[in-house]
Amino acid sequence: GAVVSQHPSRVICKSGTSVKIECRSLDFQATTMFWYRQFPKQSLMLMATSNEGSKATYEQGVEKDKFLINHASLTLSTLTVTSAHPEDSSFYICSALTGTAEYFGPGTRLTVL
Amino acid sequence: QKEVEQDPGPLSVPEGAIVSLNCTYSNSAFQYFMWYRQYSRKGPELLMYTYSSGNKEDGRFTAQVDKSSKYISLFIRDSQPSDSATYLCAMKRGGGGADGLTFGKGTHLIIQP
DSSP: OOOEEEEOSEEEEOTTOOEEEEEEESSSOOSEEEEEEEOTTSOEEEEEEEETTSOOEEOTTOOTTTEEEEEEETTEEEEEEOSOOGGGOEEEEEEEEETTEEEEOOOEEEEEO | OOSEEOOOOOEEEETTOOEEEEEEEOOTTEEEEEEEEEOTTSOOEEEEEEESSEEEEETTEEEEEETTTTEEEEEESSOOGGGOEEEEEEEEESSSSOSOOEEOOOEEEEEEO
């Protein structure tokens, strides 16, 4: 149980384009999902909290207009990186909350050329 | 001072040894403490989950929390080469669980066959 999937697992895009990443809880419903970013040899940093049916809450320093989050249903949250630039290249990981435990997806590696 | 401090290692031990991993933290509001295992380029996998102070055992893994010292530990008995990974401590405040996690930097563990 408590399986979270992400799609795509890897994406390469040109600078200036937008990229959408999907996060799904496969065997449970999650009213709250989280999006994290991880740079090489660094820890996970929380970007935003995604709540089903309401606006996402962003951490300080994270641009909400650049990282659009939509929590469309109890099993799906999407992160769209708009007008991506090379500095946005990173490993993006989502998690879904069940009770007080968080279960993570496998991550999406974004490379912006 | 960072909220969560964790020695990045690498920590190299022979197969069969007892491994001790630990983190210190500064925020006394943290109530939930987790240990995740992360293999290279993968999402974190939840290993242990503890609320407040005390010990918790699950198979070869034992988690300890000492809130008075703001110190948490993970012990791995009979370590195996397959335990080689990065171990992340994570924690969150009390109050319903809707906060994201604050992670340590992760300790890179190597179990030598």
